Amino acid sequence: xxASERAHEGLQYTELTNxxxxxxxxxxxxxxxxxxxxxxxxxxxxxxSLLLLRNQDMSPDSQISFSRRFxxxxxxxxxxxxxxxxxEIFVVSNIIENGEHIGAYGGSKEYHSDLAYIExxxxxxxxxxxxxxxxxGETSFISMYAVHDALPEERxxxxxxxxxxxxYPWNHEIRNAHRPPLTAAQxxxxxxxxxxxxxxxxxxxxxxxxxxxxxxxxFEGMSEEESQPIxxxxxxxxxxxEFTYTHKWQPGDVLIWDNRSSMHKANPFDEKNGRRLMHxxxxxGDRPYLDG
Ligand SMILES: [Fe+2]
Numbered sequence: 001x002x003a004s005e006r007a008h009e010g011l012q013y014t015e016l017t018n019x020x021x022x023x024x025x026x027x028x029x030x031x032x033x034x035x036x037x038x039x040x041x042x043x044x045x046x047x048x049s050l051l052l053l054r055n056q057d058m059s060p061d062s063q064i065s066f067s068r069r070f071x072x073x074x075x076x077x078x079x080x081x082x083x084x085x086x087x088e089i090f091v092v093s094n095i096i097e098n099g100e101h102i103g104a105y106g107g108s109k110e111y112h113s114d115l116a117y118i119e120x121x122x123x124x125x126x127x128x129x130x131x132x133x134x135x136x137g138e139t140s141f142i143s144m145y146a147v148h149d150a151l152p153e154e155r156x157x158x159x160x161x162x163x164x165x166x167x168y169p170w171n172h173e174i175r176n177a178h179r180p181p182l183t184a185a186q187x188x189x190x191x192x193x194x195x196x197x198x199x200x201x202x203x204x205x206x207x208x209x210x211x212x213x214x215x216x217x218x219f220e221g222m223s224e225e226e227s228q229p230i231x232x233x234x235x236x237x238x239x240x241x242e243f244t245y246t247h248k249w250q251p252g253d254v255l256i257w258d259n260r261s262s263m264h265k266a267n268p269f270d271e272k273n274g275r276r277l278m279h280x281x282x283x284x285g286d287r288p289y290l291d292g
Pocket of ligand 1: 108112113114264
């Protein structure tokens with residue numbers, strides 16, 4: 001075992017960086033993990049925010065049953081982009097068949113934590129790569145544990161006392177002018193929600209910063225004009241290379257990320273000529289909180 005390789009109980013893994021990510025070796029996700037091995041894997045995810053398993057040949061049923069061990073799964077509102085017969089699997093793809101997109105395309109090019117604008121944002125996702133391009137299409141991640149720990153003390157103390165108002169319809173209006181406006185029902189289903197800007201990870205007890213360049217309208221008790229420059233400063237800080245890992249995909253890669261301690265974004269690729277096909281399951285989470 002090399003110096004960078006570790007063993008956590010039965011699992012062999014290599015750290016991807018010194019601040020986030022671990023590649024797990026010797027697991028076939030088509031074979032159910034024992035209770036003990038799954039508990040180890042879950043703990044590794046909580047500690048490292050991101051797990052990579054390479055060379056998988058995972059069936060939709062295996063992906064669903066593996067993902068369910070973390071918790072209930074979200075069924076995406078865009079059911080037309082879910083896999084036939086498997087509403088838990090959301091297809092992310094630029095591929096067009098018979099004149100129609102087979103999956104959601106684009107992907108957010110700005111950092112975010114999935115579903116941060118709802119009361120109980122998702123715990124995390126399992127993202128499986130079936131096809132990707134040689135160039136572009138990477139996914140970048142930020143460790144919000146590392147960001148929290150590295151913030152200047154004064155700013156961290158301030159942030160620890162703040163709540164941010166996440167407002168999906170407001171964000172949609174200012175950032176998606178090219179898309180059709182939300183319907184009255186969609187707006188009614190996504191009222192503004194406040195979350196603490198520093199949250200306690202329920203499994204590790206560690207604190208992570210919790211904010212994002214999109215969806216935050218203002219800090220509670222402050223105007224948008226007062227809030228946005230501070231948010232810009234915080235986001236610029238988080239995007240420093242020392243907190244960022246960019247994953248270059250290979251077919252057969254499975255990434256599991258923990259939304260409670262990370263942000264991610266999609267990187268662009270040649271959507272006209274390249275083919276990308278990913279299967280995603282999204283695990284339901286709990287309401288963010290901060291221990292006193
Ligand atoms: Fe996302």
